[in-house]
Amino acid sequence: MNVRVCFKKIILLFLCCITLYSKAAAQSQKATFFLQTDFDQLYLNDSIKISKCVIYLTNFKFYNHAELVFKDTNQAHLIDLLDPSPIQFNIPANQVYNRVEFNIGVDSSTSVAGILTGDLDPRKGMYWAWQSGYINFKLEGILNTKAQQPFQYHIGGYAGKLNAIQTISFEVNPNNKYTLSFNFLPMLQYCLAQKQFELMSPQLKAVQLAKLLSENTTCIKVQNLSNE
Amino acid sequence: MNKGVVFFILLSVFSVAFIAPLESEFIKPANFPKPKYNFQKNPFDSNKINIGRALFYDPILSKDTTISCASCHSNYTAFAHVDHALSHGIADRIGFRNAPGLMNLAWHENFMWDGAINNLEMQALAPLTNHLEMDENLNHVLEKINRSIFYKNLFKQAYGDEVISSDRFLKSITQFLLQIVSASAKYDSVKNGNATFTSQENKGYHIFKKNCATCHAEPLFTNLKFEQNNLPVDPNLKDMGRMRITQNAQDSIRFKVPTLRNIAFTFPYMHDGRFSKLQDVLHHYENIELVTSNHTRIKIKLNKAEKVDLTAFLLTLTDQKFLFNPALAFPKELLLLNRRKNE
Numbered sequence: 001m002n003v004r005v006c007f008k009k010i011i012l013l014f015l016c017c018i019t020l021y022s023k024a025a026a027q028s029q030k031a032t033f034f035l036q037t038d039f040d041q042l043y044l045n046d047s048i049k050i051s052k053c054v055i056y057l058t059n060f061k062f063y064n065h066a067e068l069v070f071k072d073t074n075q076a077h078l079i080d081l082l083d084p085s086p087i088q089f090n091i092p093a094n095q096v097y098n099r100v101e102f103n104i105g106v107d108s109s110t111s112v113a114g115i116l117t118g119d120l121d122p123r124k125g126m127y128w129a130w131q132s133g134y135i136n137f138k139l140e141g142i143l144n145t146k147a148q149q150p151f152q153y154h155i156g157g158y159a160g161k162l163n164a165i166q167t168i169s170f171e172v173n174p175n176n177k178y179t180l181s182f183n184f185l186p187m188l189q190y191c192l193a194q195k196q197f198e199l200m201s202p203q204l205k206a207v208q209l210a211k212l213l214s215e216n217t218t219c220i221k222v223q224n225l226s227n228e
Numbered sequence: 229m230n231k232g233v234v235f236f237i238l239l240s241v242f243s244v245a246f247i248a249p250l251e252s253e254f255i256k257p258a259n260f261p262k263p264k265y266n267f268q269k270n271p272f273d274s275n276k277i278n279i280g281r282a283l284f285y286d287p288i289l290s291k292d293t294t295i296s297c298a299s300c301h302s303n304y305t306a307f308a309h310v311d312h313a314l315s316h317g318i319a320d321r322i323g324f325r326n327a328p329g330l331m332n333l334a335w336h337e338n339f340m341w342d343g344a345i346n347n348l349e350m351q352a353l354a355p356l357t358n359h360l361e362m363d364e365n366l367n368h369v370l371e372k373i374n375r376s377i378f379y380k381n382l383f384k385q386a387y388g389d390e391v392i393s394s395d396r397f398l399k400s401i402t403q404f405l406l407q408i409v410s411a412s413a414k415y416d417s418v419k420n421g422n423a424t425f426t427s428q429e430n431k432g433y434h435i436f437k438k439n440c441a442t443c444h445a446e447p448l449f450t451n452l453k454f455e456q457n458n459l460p461v462d463p464n465l466k467d468m469g470r471m472r473i474t475q476n477a478q479d480s481i482r483f484k485v486p487t488l489r490n491i492a493f494t495f496p497y498m499h500d501g502r503f504s505k506l507q508d509v510l511h512h513y514e515n516i517e518l519v520t521s522n523h524t525r526i527k528i529k530l531n532k533a534e535k536v537d538l539t540a541f542l543l544t545l546t547d548q549k550f551l552f553n554p555a556l557a558f559p560k561e562l563l564l565l566n567r568r569k570n571e
Contacts, residue, residue: 114269114349115398122353123367123394129353131473132346160474203475 052140078119101169105136157202170219257411263334275386280404290362306490313501317361326501432541454482
């Protein structure tokens, strides 16, 4: 299979989007902030079909400059990026913030904490039973070429040099709504160029792929809510 | 206060005490350090321990309902798989490593020969899902258990309702695993001042302290670390030990140091069960130089008489009370009688 030819046929981006939606309820004592997911399936031609794209987003924190003003009580959000639901936060009205920070993946203290519930329940299919630890994200699909080459990337690892967790932060304004866009294409291109079709254990290459995803994650202002 | 009222209150208190399930506390053996397991997260309850015990002995956990945890971890042999170098799972599939004895798990922070499992609560998932062992998956096992009236009743008794979640399932198994404590060997009686070593055992103890105790540290008889003991890599298994997990070259062919407690019962020995007899193990160590994980160089030289004395000491680590503890054995009444009645 000629991967390069395949690439040429791929229209550039595979983006998975989550809309970060925040709105201050000015009249109330408690302002409510919403994180709204809005999967924006960017155009892929028929060369690649994505069958699974799930990701852990964890430890959301809101800062006013260096000061932590709000921490998400929900440890982890497991997002199906092929069918995402919004994430919402309730932040007190008087809290001013200008930056949001979160992780792609599950941190080491959570990874060693034993059995957990909710989105961290091992029944969710994002836990490695043979080597304890969460899968930070999964990307699976098929190259729709003559060979019908499937690919599976389960990226995780929490310890030492194999720690694949990625912390990202973006400047945000409480009056705006944002879309977090996860662009998997650079990671996918990197793997396919090396004919790496499977990667399903903690390893240095997994850390590299996690970085590629993190570097290609953006936070886009969608709409100014103050005019609404 | 009216005597009748007092009598009634006392009667009520006693009745509740007898009706309420017995709460089991984890009692730390006097000569042991503080355990590592977080008991606050999973407080002991006799009903939950019962569930864990039933599940441990129940082949319902395997794909074809033929293999239970106890198939490879028999209580009469310190929960090891005696006479099997490598354990076999369903359909006679031969595993990758020797099934080690299970005991004193509350003091461990990681499990398996390579430390792949980072919390006791998650340990059961490894054999449960391994293709060579039970070849199941958590969702399907929970579906099976949720269909069982027997287990529904047990979970209702323990947790107040019939919900059998992964959290309750794994915590219950963990509660039983935490009961597997061996601390009543002759060695412990000596340490607690209730017995004395024979002169041969005493000689053996000194030989042990000089040559073995760095890795097999008292009182658990393991330093809980990953060490290498100059065993050549089996060309078929190609097992690189801890390096498989950390991918650090310095962890190459390092394996978790097994406890020596009940060693007379846990043969065959080593991660791949290559030595069937204790004398084979001592033969391996009779003239050897080792470098430990903290870079200590150890030279061991044992003559024939020393090996005999050392063996005498090692036999003081046999814990009959533990080996034949009915509370850890197959729960005949629970799994056979009650279950049959229920299903």
